[in-house]
Each structure stands twice: as structure tokens, then as C-alpha cells.
Amino acid sequence: MKIMDHYIRLRLSFPNEQHIQNSLQELAAILFCSTKNVKILLKKMSEEKLIDWIPGRGRGNKTEIHFLHTFTEAILPHVEELLKNEKLKEVFLLLKEPLPFLLKEKIEERLNTYFGYTTSDDLYDVLKIPYNRKLLPIDPAFAAVTTESHLISQLVDTLVKYNEKTDEIEPHLAHTWEVGDDQLTWTFYLRKGVRFHHGQTLSGKDVIFSFERLKAVQSPFDWLTEGIEKIDNPSPLQVIFHLRKPNRFFLHYVSSVQLSILPHDVMIQNHQYIGTGPFKIKSLTEDHIILEAFPDYFKERALLDQIEFWFVPKQSKIRTNYELPNMGCKEEKAVETEEIGCIYAAFNFQKNGPQHDIYFRKAWAEIMDPLSLIQDLGDNRTMPAYSFFPDKSRTMHKETSLSKAKEYLQQSTYNGETLHIYFFAVKGSEYDAIWLQKRCEPLGICLQLHPFPVTDYFNKEIAKQADIILTGEVLDANLEMAFLHIFKNKSCFVHRFRHPHYHKQIESMLDRFIAEPSKEKRYDLISKIEKLLSDQYLLIFYYHVLKRRSFPSALQNVTIDSFGWTDFAKLWIRPHA
The missing domain is CATH 3.10.105.10 (Dipeptide-binding Protein; Domain 3)
Incomplete structure (x- = not known):
């Protein structure tokens, strides 16, 4: 434990007092340590300018401690330091402690301003989003929940895409396709030079791997590939699907996020999925997922540089009822969408x-x-x-x-x-x-x-x-x-x-x-x-x-999709005048 953790434990026992007198045995019980270690801890707190203390001399004499700051004055700078180092988990653990009401309120107010968007001097734009539950694995083969499905769509790509405005299927990783007269043979031609996040180039082997993977991992979406008899790869950028029977919806199947293309040459570890999408995973823990713009994206580079999702415990009063935070911005826009x-x-x-x-x-x-x-x-x-x-x-x-x-x-x-x-x-x-x-x-x-x-x-x-x-x-x-x-x-x-x-x-x-x-x-x-x-x-x-969604007016190009999310790759932040 760090010295600040011991200080907080001590302060929680005396939240309103500035001067206390206690025996070493009493302090040891509070700090869960020996009387010898109490002296070491008090000395360190003194060196950190948190307390002044006078050791008790002789049997029965109590140690005097003078707190140099109010509880709030000591804790808020500590919270700032934790946020600066992105140690949000420690902040949320602190909020679980029986803190004085006003102090807890101040910490929650600060957390609310922590989320939202930031722009640094070197024009590195970051969007931080609080989220009130832990995420399911970010795996295309198991993309069954709206939030996870949307995140996956920012990391990976499909051979073709559905265009909501035109109600048509359009080329994507495949620049064109052909279908045989019998509707049983579908040939897709892949774009040249499409790179995965780990630097390898897209080929037909990746397509075959991704389609066969649904069955291999027992995906609940394996029905999407049940009608495929076999897949041929006559050349690196050509993939031929042979169907068991005609399927007018085959292009729609292929456009499904569950059939996003993953690299065949990488073993997936700790759900660190690699795709060709506009963002790549920078960091993934049980507390957060951080996405970073992929500079070699085969289409337009994302305008935001980084998007962070942080898990916020339900008990906290952090506002998580929107996907686009509006912190620190007086002007806001609101969008209402009726879910289909x-x-x-x-x-x-x-x-x-x-x-x-x-x-x-x-x-x-x-x-x-x-x-x-x-x-x-x-x-x-x-x-x-x-x-x-x-x-x-x-x-x-x-x-x-x-x-x-x-x-x-x-x-x-x-x-x-x-x-x-x-x-x-x-x-x-x-x-x-x-x-x-x-x-x-x-x-x-x-x-x-x-x-x-x-x-x-x-x-x-x-x-x-x-x-x-x-x-x-x-x-x-x-x-x-x-x-x-x-x-x-x-x-x-x-x-x-x-x-x-x-x-x-x-x-x-x-x-x-x-x-x-x-x-x-x-x-x-x-x-x-x-x-x-x-x-x-x-x-x-x-x-x-x-x-209902609210977002800061400085955040531009916000379009809400059917899941209530926005395409992160198209967002950008208007600079302050």
C-alpha cells in the first residue's frame, strides 16, 4: 500500500478532527499493522507534509497527531494525481469508502468533468466515455449485444457493407463481386494493399479463416455459413464461395459484422482482436478499452485520435446515460432516435x-x-x-x-x-x-x-x-x-x-x-x-x-445509427475560437 492509502485509512477514522491523541495500540488497530510499523508510517506521512506528530513518551502516554489539511484538502489533489495517471479504478475504490458526503460529491463532480473530449497542444484529440457495465469479449463471432457490436465495427471490416440510405449492398474489403447464373457461385475480388493492424496484408486466406472460424469457435451465428459447400482461393485476392443452394440474401450475410475479416496468421490472446478497421485496440483491461486511430486504414483515416471507454460502477453518480459526454461544454446538442x-x-x-x-x-x-x-x-x-x-x-x-x-x-x-x-x-x-x-x-x-x-x-x-x-x-x-x-x-x-x-x-x-x-x-x-x-x-x-443523446456542440459530424451510437471514425472536434 502507498502512504496515501494508509493516510486515508487513518483519516476515515477521524474525518472531521484536525488534532487527535491515541495510543500506538489504537493506531495499530486502525492501520492494520504493528506498533513498530505505526511509527514508520507516521514518519512517512510527516515527510509527505500530511501530518505533524509527537510520539508518546513512556508507558500510557499517547501519540499526538495534527492533520495539516482538512480531509477534502488532502484527498482532492490525490484524486487529481490518480486521474492524471489514468488510475480510475483507484478513484472508484476510494468512492466505495465511507467518505464524508461533501467530499464524495466533489470527487464525483470532478469525475464528470474528466470524461468527454480533450485536445492537446499537438492536436491529439481524445474522447473519454464512461460506461456503466463491463463489456463482453470484443469478438465478431459473438457480437450479439449492441454496444459490443458497434465497438467491433470500429475495429474490423467486412467484404461488403449495407448502405442504409440506398438500401443497397456496396463494396468494402472486396472492390467487386460476381455471381454465377445458377446463383450458387459467388466470387469476390479483394482490394490490394489493405493492411491489418499488425502490418500484414489482407489476402484470401484471411477470408477463409474468418468464415470457417464461426463453426470452429461454435459461434451462435454459424448459421451464416451453413449454406457454404466450400471456399476456393485460386489467387491471393480472389475468393470463390460455392453454396449448397441459391441464397438471394448471401450478400447480406457477408455484410454481417459476425463475418468480419480477421488475420489468419495471429493467435488471438486475451481478446486482443486485430482487424483492418479505422481503430485498433491500444489497451484492454477489465476496467477499460482504449481505441487508437489506425493510420494505415484503407479508407479515410479516423479524425479522432483516441477513444476510451471506462467502466463506471453503478453506485457512483457519474452520468452514463449517453454515449457522447457533454462535460465542460456550455453549449450542447441533443438527438432523439426511435429504436427499431x-x-x-x-x-x-x-x-x-x-x-x-x-x-x-x-x-x-x-x-x-x-x-x-x-x-x-x-x-x-x-x-x-x-x-x-x-x-x-x-x-x-x-x-x-x-x-x-x-x-x-x-x-x-x-x-x-x-x-x-x-x-x-x-x-x-x-x-x-x-x-x-x-x-x-x-x-x-x-x-x-x-x-x-x-x-x-x-x-x-x-x-x-x-x-x-x-x-x-x-x-x-x-x-x-x-x-x-x-x-x-x-x-x-x-x-x-x-x-x-x-x-x-x-x-x-x-x-x-x-x-x-x-x-x-x-x-x-x-x-x-x-x-x-x-x-x-x-x-x-x-x-x-x-x-436520447446529448453531446457537446464542439463535437462535429455526429450521426446516430440504429443502435444509438455514432461512427467514431467520422467524429471531429471543432477547435475553440
């Missing part, structure tokens, strides 16, 4: 229980009552959901009532069993679950609430224990592909909790969806699948979400 997707309740048909009874599921739909929930809880809950798509939900309406719920319960086989409802351990979900628990009480339904961290997303035990899950889907800008992911992605709870009988019906409709050339008819199939979900109460659509 919704919050829903899914029943676990992989486990025995009353959820297999349609009358119980009907009762649950009556209990949920999104209008009452929105009226009671408000916040970013905007309107009831009757579909994954907000525009469709606006055209629909359904009345619910607890009296109907009671009727359905009486017709069901529910017999007072305790139901286990799982949800992410975030504020909004916790409020939803508690609200539902209170709604269930007068009906005699016993709910046991199980919040779990996002880092447990892939935990297989959830499917063994949960009866119902409250969760949500945020759809990518490529809406049709995103809809496929809901049912094909093996980590998605819709897939994990699937009903064996109805899942086969949905799979059959999805096969027709993939083969259908007409966009209008594909959307008709989407509606039919959603109708099946609703009519059989396989899941209950709940509500849609409006995301």
Missing part, C-alpha cells in the same frame, strides 16, 4: 411449467398492459408494441384488463407455482419487473425476480432456470437481415426459448423469406411470422423505446 425493435416478454418452452398453457400466456398478456406501465413509469418508454417495428405498432391497438387476466387464469392449469422471471440488471428492466410483480400479486401469481448482468448473456443456465424473460431486440439498419437474426441467432432468447412445434413453422416461413425475390412479399412474410407469435402468445410485445 422493442421490449418483450418471451416464454421458455425449453422448460416445463404453466407457460406451455395458452390460457396462462393469454393471462400474462393482459397483466402486462403496456399503456399502464408507460403511464406509471414513463422515461424512455414511448408507446405499446404490437410488433418489432414501431410504424406497425402505431396502426394497432389492444385493450387489456386484470379481470380478463383473472378469467384466463381460472381456465389455465396454473396452480400458484412460483414463476422465475429473468431480466438484465439495469434500472429500466428492474423497474419493469417490479411493476409486473406488483400487478401479479392480487391475482395470486408469485414471481421471483432474477436480475442478471449483460456479461451473463451467453449463460446456458438461464434457459434451464427461467420461466419468462423480459428483454428486448434492437434491429440493425438492415431490417430484413436483423429480423432473420432474431430467429436464427442461437444466442437470442427468441431462439433459445423457442416452441418446438411453432419453431418449425417459423423456419419454413423464413426459408420462403430468404428465397423470395419480392421485397413486398418478404415483408408480408414478416407480418405473418409476427402474427403467429401474437396469436399463439409465444412472446408478448411490450413497448418501444426512444433513445
Whole structure:
């Protein structure tokens, strides 16, 4: 321990006193050391100008200590030094101590100004973002959560990209492609001179490695490559995919972040993934991830030099309800985006229980009552959901009532069993679950609430224990592909909790969806699948979400994507006048 840590421990026992008298034995108990070491520590504190002290002479005489600074005067410079050396973990550990209220408030205020953007004299622009949970591994093969998916997209690239504005697939790592008349052979031609972050040049070997890796690592997205019979690499910059059957969506598959290209010649260690993207990983620990602009990016170099994500404990009062901090800037801009997707309740048909009874599921739909929930809880809950798509939900309406719920319960086989409802351990979900628990009480339904961290997303035990899950889907800008992911992605709870009988019906409709050339008819199939979900109460659509973002006016070129994030590579900071 450093001398400041010992000083803090001593000061916590006497936060308001400036002068104390204690025996060496009492001080040893406070500092968790021997009486001999107490003297050594007090001497060091004196040398650091933290205290003056007079040793007690003889048996029974107490040591006198005079604190040269108030607790606040001593701690705030220490916090500054920690921040200067980017030791945020130590600051957060300090905040866990029983500090005086005003001191804790001052430290939290300082932390709020620490985050945001900074520009140095040598024009090195840094954006520091606080984040209130630890991240899942930054691995394209397991990119199932919006934040991680967005970060991955800044590090890696795909062969082709989906353009939201034109609704077209465009060249990216591949500058062009050809498809055979039989729709079974797809040839991609790679750009020359594309470099990975470790300096090696992109080749067809990397493409083959990345596509085969999904199966090798048992990715929940291995369905993206199931239709590939084999992959040829006749020349370094040419890759030929041979499909088992025609797939009109193959280009969309290839544009998925899960099929981003990784180098074949590097063993991935400690999740230090190497890509060709506009940013590379500079530092990755359990407390932070720091991305640095990649100067050899094959397209435009990122305008920001560094982006830092720091994990902030929930207990702290650091503002983390936005992705673009607004610290130290009087002028701000705000953006509101309606998420495509919704919050829903899914029943676990992989486990025995009353959820297999349609009358119980009907009762649950009556209990949920999104209008009452929105009226009671408000916040970013905007309107009831009757579909994954907000525009469709606006055209629909359904009345619910607890009296109907009671009727359905009486017709069901529910017999007072305790139901286990799982949800992410975030504020909004916790409020939803508690609200539902209170709604269930007068009906005699016993709910046991199980919040779990996002880092447990892939935990297989959830499917063994949960009866119902409250969760949500945020759809990518490529809406049709995103809809496929809901049912094909093996980590998605819709897939994990699937009903064996109805899942086969949905799979059959999805096969027709993939083969259908007409966009209008594909959307008709989407509606039919959603109708099946609703009519059989396989899941209950709940509500849609409006995301609000604020950011400093000096931060330029901010465009919010479907996940509520911005493309970091295009951000830049307007210099102060």
C-alpha cells in the first residue's frame, strides 16, 4: 500500500478532527499493522507534509497527531494525481469508502468533468466515455449485444457493407463481386494493399479463416455459413464461395459484422482482436478499452485520435446515460432516435411449467398492459408494441384488463407455482419487473425476480432456470437481415426459448423469406411470422423505446445509427475560437 492509502485509512477514522491523541495500540488497530510499523508510517506521512506528530513518551502516554489539511484538502489533489495517471479504478475504490458526503460529491463532480473530449497542444484529440457495465469479449463471432457490436465495427471490416440510405449492398474489403447464373457461385475480388493492424496484408486466406472460424469457435451465428459447400482461393485476392443452394440474401450475410475479416496468421490472446478497421485496440483491461486511430486504414483515416471507454460502477453518480459526454461544454446538442425493435416478454418452452398453457400466456398478456406501465413509469418508454417495428405498432391497438387476466387464469392449469422471471440488471428492466410483480400479486401469481448482468448473456443456465424473460431486440439498419437474426441467432432468447412445434413453422416461413425475390412479399412474410407469435402468445410485445443523446456542440459530424451510437471514425472536434 502507498502512504496515501494508509493516510486515508487513518483519516476515515477521524474525518472531521484536525488534532487527535491515541495510543500506538489504537493506531495499530486502525492501520492494520504493528506498533513498530505505526511509527514508520507516521514518519512517512510527516515527510509527505500530511501530518505533524509527537510520539508518546513512556508507558500510557499517547501519540499526538495534527492533520495539516482538512480531509477534502488532502484527498482532492490525490484524486487529481490518480486521474492524471489514468488510475480510475483507484478513484472508484476510494468512492466505495465511507467518505464524508461533501467530499464524495466533489470527487464525483470532478469525475464528470474528466470524461468527454480533450485536445492537446499537438492536436491529439481524445474522447473519454464512461460506461456503466463491463463489456463482453470484443469478438465478431459473438457480437450479439449492441454496444459490443458497434465497438467491433470500429475495429474490423467486412467484404461488403449495407448502405442504409440506398438500401443497397456496396463494396468494402472486396472492390467487386460476381455471381454465377445458377446463383450458387459467388466470387469476390479483394482490394490490394489493405493492411491489418499488425502490418500484414489482407489476402484470401484471411477470408477463409474468418468464415470457417464461426463453426470452429461454435459461434451462435454459424448459421451464416451453413449454406457454404466450400471456399476456393485460386489467387491471393480472389475468393470463390460455392453454396449448397441459391441464397438471394448471401450478400447480406457477408455484410454481417459476425463475418468480419480477421488475420489468419495471429493467435488471438486475451481478446486482443486485430482487424483492418479505422481503430485498433491500444489497451484492454477489465476496467477499460482504449481505441487508437489506425493510420494505415484503407479508407479515410479516423479524425479522432483516441477513444476510451471506462467502466463506471453503478453506485457512483457519474452520468452514463449517453454515449457522447457533454462535460465542460456550455453549449450542447441533443438527438432523439426511435429504436427499431422493442421490449418483450418471451416464454421458455425449453422448460416445463404453466407457460406451455395458452390460457396462462393469454393471462400474462393482459397483466402486462403496456399503456399502464408507460403511464406509471414513463422515461424512455414511448408507446405499446404490437410488433418489432414501431410504424406497425402505431396502426394497432389492444385493450387489456386484470379481470380478463383473472378469467384466463381460472381456465389455465396454473396452480400458484412460483414463476422465475429473468431480466438484465439495469434500472429500466428492474423497474419493469417490479411493476409486473406488483400487478401479479392480487391475482395470486408469485414471481421471483432474477436480475442478471449483460456479461451473463451467453449463460446456458438461464434457459434451464427461467420461466419468462423480459428483454428486448434492437434491429440493425438492415431490417430484413436483423429480423432473420432474431430467429436464427442461437444466442437470442427468441431462439433459445423457442416452441418446438411453432419453431418449425417459423423456419419454413423464413426459408420462403430468404428465397423470395419480392421485397413486398418478404415483408408480408414478416407480418405473418409476427402474427403467429401474437396469436399463439409465444412472446408478448411490450413497448418501444426512444433513445436520447446529448453531446457537446464542439463535437462535429455526429450521426446516430440504429443502435444509438455514432461512427467514431467520422467524429471531429471543432477547435475553440
